[in-house]
Amino acid sequence: MRKADVIHFFGSVGAVATALGITSQAVSLWPETVPLGRQFQLEKMTEGRLKADTPQPTGKRRTAQRA
Numbered sequence: 001m002r003k004a005d006v007i008h009f010f011g012s013v014g015a016v017a018t019a020l021g022i023t024s025q026a027v028s029l030w031p032e033t034v035p036l037g038r039q040f041q042l043e044k045m046t047e048g049r050l051k052a053d054t055p056q057p058t059g060k061r062r063t064a065q066r067a
Contacts, residue, residue, distance in 0.1 A: 001033065001052060002034070003031070006034055
């Protein structure tokens with residue numbers, strides 16, 4: 001999900017911030033791609049009109065550490 005698409009959907013950075021309960025400055029600090037946690041929040045908030053990106057596997061696996 002691109003930040004520009006979110007801003008366009010809501011109409012302004014301020015409106016995005018208000019909808020999420022965060023500051024405009026926080027929205028402005030997002031990179032071009034909205035952080036994944038916020039993407040899921042926005043998808044739910046907009047009832048799917050904005051869609052979260054599908055997370056891509058990193059190819060790394062966690063291994064259990066033994067004590």
